[in-house]
Amino acid sequence: EVxxxxxxxxxxxxxxxxxxxxxxxxxxxxxxxxHWVRQVSxxxxxxxGRIRNKNNGYATAYAAxxxxxxxxxxxxxxxxxxxxxxxxxTEDTAVYYCTRTLGFGFDPxxxxxxxxxxx
Amino acid sequence: DIQMTQSPSSLSASVGDRVTISCRAxxxxxxYLNWYQQKPGKAPKLLIYxxxxxxxxxxxxxxxxxxxxxxxxxxxxxxREDFATYYCQQTFSIPNTFGGGTKVEIK
Numbered sequence: 001e002v003x004x005x006x007x008x009x010x011x012x013x014x015x016x017x018x019x020x021x022x023x024x025x026x027x028x029x030x031x032x033x034x035h036w037v038r039q040v041s042x043x044x045x046x047x048x049g050r051i052r053n054k055n056n057g058y059a060t061a062y063a064a065x066x067x068x069x070x071x072x073x074x075x076x077x078x079x080x081x082x083x084x085x086x087x088x089x090t091e092d093t094a095v096y097y098c099t100r101t102l103g104f105g106f107d108p109x110x111x112x113x114x115x116x117x118x119x
Numbered sequence: 120d121i122q123m124t125q126s127p128s129s130l131s132a133s134v135g136d137r138v139t140i141s142c143r144a145x146x147x148x149x150x151y152l153n154w155y156q157q158k159p160g161k162a163p164k165l166l167i168y169x170x171x172x173x174x175x176x177x178x179x180x181x182x183x184x185x186x187x188x189x190x191x192x193x194x195x196x197x198x199r200e201d202f203a204t205y206y207c208q209q210t211f212s213i214p215n216t217f218g219g220g221t222k223v224e225i226k
């Protein structure tokens with residue numbers, strides 16, 4: 001079964017850091033580009049960033065709202081992608097999803113992990 | 120950044136109705152347009168990719184059309200399990216922006 005499972009969410013104070021993980025199974029992780037998408041409660045979907053595969057130099061790209069604060073990485077030996085979030089703001093509070101693309105749509109998606117930034 | 124505008128933002132329909140949702144891109148995106156369905160508390164699910172290709176396992180009552188800047192998602196005969204929020208997304212350029220969503224509710 002093709003599956004993505006996020007972990008690492010939780011409550012963090014403004015200015016703090018958190019690292020999310022996304023464990024993949026059931027497909028060739030090393031060949032896929034991996035994306036992170038977030039969703040504020042009751043709102044729409046916001047693309048956060050992506051990391052491409054080795055053949056594409058592990059290139060990363062980020063939304064303007066997180067650039068310079070968030071870093072996406074991957075460990076192909078562990079079939080896992082990561083989202084390192086630093087200098088967190090209250091507006092970063094959201095459910096964070098990881099997802100895969102092979103060049104077309106995003107599929108599958110993980111179940112999501114809640115990140116709450118609050119004092 | 121490419122802006123994606125969906126209309127309507129919400130609609131009420133009955134089981135068996137034909138439903139059409141529109142998505143407009145702020146600049147041409149070819150056919151780099153995907154549609155997702157999201158139910159409350161669940162992750163989005165890919166329905167249509169490359170504007171009109173049906174994702175494996177998705178009901179054929181869903182169809183997509185369009186190219187350039189104007190796209191449409193059609194549900195030919197609305198079923199109870201189709202009541203959800205639908206999002207379009209462009210993957211033509213970074214950032215891969217989403218539309219604001221269309222909530223399909225029961226009339």
